[in-house]
Amino acid sequence: MASLLHESQIAWARPYSTDYPAGEAHDLETQLKKRIEGEVRFDDGSRALYATDGSNYLQVPIGVVVPKSIEDVIATVAECRRHRAPLLARGGGTSLAGQCCNVAVVLDFTKYLNQLIDLDPVGKTARVQPGIVLDWLRTEAERHHLTFGPDPSTHNHNTLGGMIGNNSCGTHSVMAGKTEENVLELDVLTYDGLRMRVGATRDDEFERIVEAGGRRGEIYAGLRRIADRYGNQIRARFPNIPRRVSGYNLPDLLPENGFNVARALVGTECTCAVTLEATIRLVWSPPGRSLVVLGYPDIYKAGDHVPEILKFKPVACEAIDALLVENMKIKGLHPRDLKLLPNGRGWLLVEFGGEDRQDADNQARRLMDSLKKHRDAPEMKLYDDPGEERLVWDIRESGLGATAWVPGQPATWEGWEDSAVHPDKIGPYLRELCELYEKHGYEGALYGHFGQGCIHTRITFDLLTAGGIANYRAFMDDATSLVVKYGGSLSGEHGDGQSKAEFLPKMYGPEI
Incomplete structure (x- = not known):
């Protein structure tokens, strides 16, 4: 490049x-x-x-x-x-x-540069410093029935700056998209000391910036050269799926996407610039919520049903499998809450949002009525107690904690914990992924944001012996090839970081 x-x-x-x-x-x-x-x-x-x-x-x-x-x-x-x-x-x-x-x-930035600078409920925007915790922002936004759509399970302590660096997503990105799609402008500082405000760039604005010269003009001209030279490869090789988080957001530099430098910087993991301030988009937060949980014979069948469920436009569609539930039982997590789940060995948690509870319930019932017509209809439970709903969501948010350091079980690790495919391909992808588990002697609970095709897992890698590390390397080679075969992304939420970056040429080719 x-x-x-x-x-x-x-x-x-x-x-x-x-x-x-x-x-x-x-x-x-x-x-x-x-x-x-x-x-x-x-x-x-x-x-x-x-x-x-x-x-x-x-x-x-x-x-x-x-x-x-x-x-x-x-x-x-x-x-x-x-x-x-x-x-x-x-x-x-x-x-x-x-x-x-x-x-x-x-x-x-978390101790001092953590302020909500401005919240515009009419324009549905907010200006924030990078150290602000997501839940602090969401609490203020909810006063106006607004929210910041992406909401990772660590929402009570993760920061907006980290979300921008990582291109974070979360449970409700089904209704709002990734962080990238919710950033309007960034105030950034480059390593060589240039401070600039960036966002979408009109053609006339681009020309003015380049003609003005200087470091900013040089950067913008260089970014345009990348878009011009590699545009066709970018269009062909970047997966058009909801959770393509791997790699730089080069599609945002294409002319059809408004040459949006702010969005292109989201997910760059502090390799290009430091974020000093962000102007972000807020979305309507439905005051009425309903939760229906669907129980399936296994997690694969649950994955097969996701495309049908998405037709009913839920605001969230999450999944957990039987192994995760078993791990919770061993660790004594939510022992009474687990009884709230319908029968099954794979579950989808489907949330609907509306103007009020009745509106949301009606949407949930339409889904249930449709699913009842299927021969392989799942077990279904629509909750009418907000307290029980919160307990069920606690089960889902405990996913990572439930699968880490289970007594009497091999240790589980990150490394292949957030791959993503198109939601239409979840079932087949999971079946082949678990075949890889068997091939390499691994086990791992499956859960995640199935509404956007993002699969979470922690796997029983042996990272303590030479043979174990060699097996891990072989698995990563197989797993990255598998997700690319399905037109997916190495990362669907957590970013590439140090664990996946070396495999990016498989997705994008040697030039990009």
């Missing part, structure tokens, strides 16, 4: 190896303490705290900076550039593919 910079311009941007020199780190710490008002934490304890995230990785950072202001961020980036230190902006630390840990200076 054509570089946006000439060779002479990027020499300073190359960081040291993973063994960042201790003397250089000390000098960087000293300069940062002189220049910024925020906290500079290069002590061993702080570095240890930020050495892990929600993934399999442990990498000790050079140091941690907790900025109090945008000026602190700008100064920190400048000092990192001067000392050739890698930089990593971190949200709530919930990343599952290793995006939140690295040998870098970690920027943590």
Whole structure:
């Protein structure tokens, strides 16, 4: 891919190896303490705290900076550039593919740069700082029957900055799309110190930016060259599925998509710029909700029925399988709540939203009436108690916790935990995926956002022995080939990070 910079311009941007020199780190710490008002934490304890995230990785950072202001961020980036230190902006630390840990200076926005700057209920937009927790925003938006559509299960502590870096999704992205589709503008800072506000770009605006020259003009011209040179490959190779999260959002640079630089930056995992502020889209939050749970003989049959269910336009369509439920029983999670599920060994949790409860219930009953006509109709239960509904949702949100470190069972790990295919292909894909489990001697509960074709799982990888790691590598080769065969995405939610990025050429080819 054509570089946006000439060779002479990027020499300073190359960081040291993973063994960042201790003397250089000390000098960087000293300069940062002189220049910024925020906290500079290069002590061993702080570095240890930020050495892990929600993934399999442990990498000790050079140091941690907790900025109090945008000026602190700008100064920190400048000092990192001067000392050739890698930089990593971190949200709530919930990343599952290793995006939140690295040998870098970690920027943590959560303590100070966490404000809701503005909420416009008429225009249905909000301006936020990157450290704001999703639920803080949603609480304020709900006062106006609005919400930010993407809602990962970590919504009570993940941040908007992290969601932008990761292109996060969640249960209700069925009704609102990925984070990418809900970002209007970004205020960003590049590693070489350029601050700019980006979004969709009209042709006349693009011409003005390029004609003005400077670093911004150079970047925009370079991005346009990418779109022009690789446009046909981008159109052909990027899967047209709801949960294509892997790779950069290059389709957003195409002319038919408005040359939207903000959306193109969503999901870049802090490899291109640091987000200082975001203007985001809010959507209507239906005040009336109804939940119907469908019980199937197995998770494959549940997957087969998803296309039929989506015709009724639910606001959520989630899945859990029998192994996940068994794990919950072993761990004593929600023992009484599990009795709320209808009979089955694979379940779909289908939520409808309306102007009021009756409206939502009517939508749910229309689905149930249609499914009853099928020979293989599932067991069905429509809940009329909001408290019971919340308990059922708690079961689904406990998915990751239920499958991690089950007593008496082999340890399970991330690594292939969020692949995605088109919803029409869930059943066949799951059957072949489980054949791979058997081939490699693995086991893993299946759950996830079936309404958008995203499959969650934790697998019994052996990551502690040489033979186990070799088997893991062989499985990843097979699994990535399988999802590409189905026209899917390596990642449907958690991003590529360190665990999947090496396999991106399978999806996009060597040039892209």
